[in-house]
């Protein structure tokens with residue numbers, strides 16, 4: 001079974017087609033990057049796959065569960081770190097983690113245990129007692145991702161996880177994300193070429209709501225006839241404009 | 244249930260760590276009690292005006308305090324809605340009733356705490372001013388005000404769901420003013436009578452205060468306690484049901 005499969009998945013707003021009948025396949029356990037510029041439809045795709053937005057047309061399956069008809073099954077197995085960092089500002093890092101653990105059904109000692117584990121994975125120990133709203137952008141993002149995986153999701157969605165971070169914080173976060181590879185399937189959206197190059201097993205290039213290229217980095221370079229993801233991306237973007 | 248408790252705990256913590264909540268929810272009623280008691284002491288006895296006397300005042304101020312809890316409910320719901328936090332929570336196993344109850348419950352707890360503080364302060368003032376205020380009366384008054392607390396947190400949830408964190412406070416202050424005025428916190432419509440009393444009787448605020456005052460005086464008559472209380476209970480049920488329905492439909496719309 002694929003981790004994700006979509007068939008002609010479509011989202012239309014009044015006069016705008018945000019996602020235009022895309023067919024995606026994400027393999028079990030891989031890190032999949034959805035690469036695209038602002039407004040390409042990345043967030044809309046992620047929202048549909050996490051049951052935060054109803055598809056206008058088409059279907060999507062997350063681990064075989066329909067995103068239209070089996071929402072609660074889907075919600076149980078996905079975790080999402082939204083594009084806008086969403087943490088409870090007046091709670092400490094620790095309290096945020098324990099709160100999320102409880103929401104995902106952990107009880108008693110397991111709450112603390114799970115928060116400890118996750119805190120360890122992301123090295124959140126040193127800021128554990130800080131209020132979330134006082135954290136720097138990098139720490140906030142780490143916390144937000146930590147909150148997304150505390151429920152032990154089979155599938156993790158990271159919507160532009162390194163947006164707005166400085167170069168050091170970005171590298172640091174890449175390390176944390178790499179550390180998660182293999183433990184769960186990860187779908188990451190980004191408009192940073194290096195990020196997709198560095199982290200992804202498979203890349204899909206999204207332009208104006210369409211998937212214009214799909215494959216490993218090598219396959220995409222080959223299809224575009226260009227070296228480097230950035231060159232390949234520009235080539236593919238120009239071709240799709242020409243169409 | 245554990246999700247509701249988790250969300251309730253989070254909401255209480257968020258509120259307890261906001262200094263404004265102490266000023267408005269806890270400090271304000273006490274300040275009002277003190278100011279009005281001072282006012283009362285300068286009213287000559289022959290004026291025969293007892294609305295500011297602590298035994299009458301406490302029920303009204305307690306009800307007035309609840310309107311600030313309403314403001315805070317509206318603020319915390321609308322703030323969560325404007326930031327991405329609620330959207331993230333939508334992607335978890337939280338259901339819409341988990342959300343509604345998780346917002347209402349903490350505010351009810353805060354309401355009860357606030358009432359205890361208001362009435363404790365009132366009791367101290369009653370001892371100092373030599374006005375009789377009985378402990379059973381106080382306890383009964385707090386119980387009587389619980390439906391009022393439900394009513395006001397319900398309005399808070401409703402406003403917080405419908406309006407932005409910019410618009411909600413303004414609308415709440417309209418209700419706060421209406422509540423204090425038409426709730427007869429600072430004057431006695433029963434003795435004024437006339438059109439004023441008629442208007443007061445059209446809205447639930449008047450009945451909240453009336454029931455609370457009667458309870459504090461251990462006046463258990465149907466006319467003064469039971470009927471007003473019933474009206475408050477019905478209003479609370481209607482508003483809360485409405486708030487929950489509106490929250491559900493808003494959540495559905497957000498996820499469309």
Ligand SMILES: Nc1ncnc2c1ncn2[C@@H]1O[C@H](COP(=O)(O)OP(=O)(O)OP(=O)(O)O)[C@@H](O)[C@H]1O
Pocket residue numbers: 013014016017018036037038039040041042043044045083191
């Ligand atoms: N609720 C909405 N109503 C109307 N149009 C919308 C809505 N949400 C998104 N869109 C439009 O759909 C298109 C795709 O938006 P989306 O947020 O999915 O892009 P994105 O790839 O995530 O971009 P970004 O890098 O800016 O986050 C955009 O043109 C956007 O304006």
Ligand SMILES: [Mg+2]
Pocket residue numbers: 042043044083159160
């Ligand atoms: Mg986006």
